[in-house]
Structure formats: C-alpha cells, structure tokens
Amino acid sequence: NNIEEATRDVREDAKTRATELVDHVKSSSSSYIREVMYRDLFRMFDKDQSGGISFAEFQDLCKYIGMDIDSERALRMFAIANANKDNYIDFDEFPELMKLLTEQIAEDTLRNLDLTKADIVLFGVLTLLYL
Numbered sequence: 001n002n003i004e005e006a007t008r009d010v011r012e013d014a015k016t017r018a019t020e021l022v023d024h025v026k027s028s029s030s031s032y033i034r035e036v037m038y039r040d041l042f043r044m045f046d047k048d049q050s051g052g053i054s055f056a057e058f059q060d061l062c063k064y065i066g067m068d069i070d071s072e073r074a075l076r077m078f079a080i081a082n083a084n085k086d087n088y089i090d091f092d093e094f095p096e097l098m099k100l101l102t103e104q105i106a107e108d109t110l111r112n113l114d115l116t117k118a119d120i121v122l123f124g125v126l127t128l129l130y131l
Contacts, residue, residue, distance in 0.1 A: 032093075045055050058097070067105060077104065084111025 045061045051089050053061070058078050062069050069077075081089055081097035089097050110116065 033113075038094055038098060039091070042091050045095070050088070052086070052090045054088055054095075055096070058089065062101070065105075067101065067108075069104070073104075075103070 041061075042053065043049075045057045045064070047057055048054075049061075055075065057076050059071075059074055062074060077097070077100045078089070081093050081100055083096070084090070085091055112118075
C-alpha cells in the first residue's frame with residue numbers, strides 16, 4: 001500500500017512538473033512571438049525612425065488596423081500609453097498601447113454585435129456546461 005501511494009505521488013508530481021514546464025514553454029514562446037510582432041509593427045509605424053511613435057503615426061496605425069476612432073478618443077488612449085509624457089510612444093510603452101487598442105476593438109465589436117460583456121460571460125459559462 002505504501003509503495004502504491006509513493007508511486008502515485010511520484011507520478012502526480014511528475015505530471016504536475018511536466019504541465020508546469022509545458023505552460024512555461026508556451027508562455028515564453030508566445031511572449032517572444034508577441035515581442036517580435038510588436039517590434040515589427042512598431043518599426044513599421046515609426047516612419048521617421050525616431051525611436052518613438054508620434055500621435056500622427058499612431059493615427060496611421062489605427063487606420064491600418066481598421067479602427068474607426070475619433071481624435072479625442074485616440075488622444076486619450078495615446079496619453080494613457082505615453083507614461084513618460086514625452087509625446088511619443090517608445091517601444092517600452094508600445095505593449096500598453098497595443099493592450100488599449102485591443103480592449104477598444106473588443107468593446108467596439110461587442111457594441112456592434114449589440115452584446116454586453118455579461119452576454120459574453122454567460123455564453124462562456126453555457127459553453128463550458130455543454131462541453
């Protein structure tokens with residue numbers, strides 16, 4: 001009985017460690033891929049190669065990704081992402097800007113589909129119940 005319990009414990013521990021390793025590799029590779037994509041996108045829109053994205057370049061980025069955004073809302077997002085307040089988004093600030101853009105796109109999509117966040121949560125819960 002003790003040998004069976006010890007064997008079971010070792011297997012569970014090995015399974016846990018393997019799962020943690022797989023999760024670590026997945027998160028590391030997805031972070032690396034995200035960083036590479038962000039770097040490429042950053043370079044594409046830093047048109048003057050100044051090392052920072054100006055507000056005008058940010059507006060071009062919004063158009064490029066198909067985001068219909070008015071100047072006031074764009075300026076608010078730009079100001080939030082521009083942590084050092086130098087009027088340019090540098091590469092260190094760029095992930096925050098992309099996060100804000102992603103959230104805005106998600107909210108716009110929900111609004112266009114006439115859905116709320118609560119609808120999406122309910123859909124997710126129902127999906128889990130029926131899987």
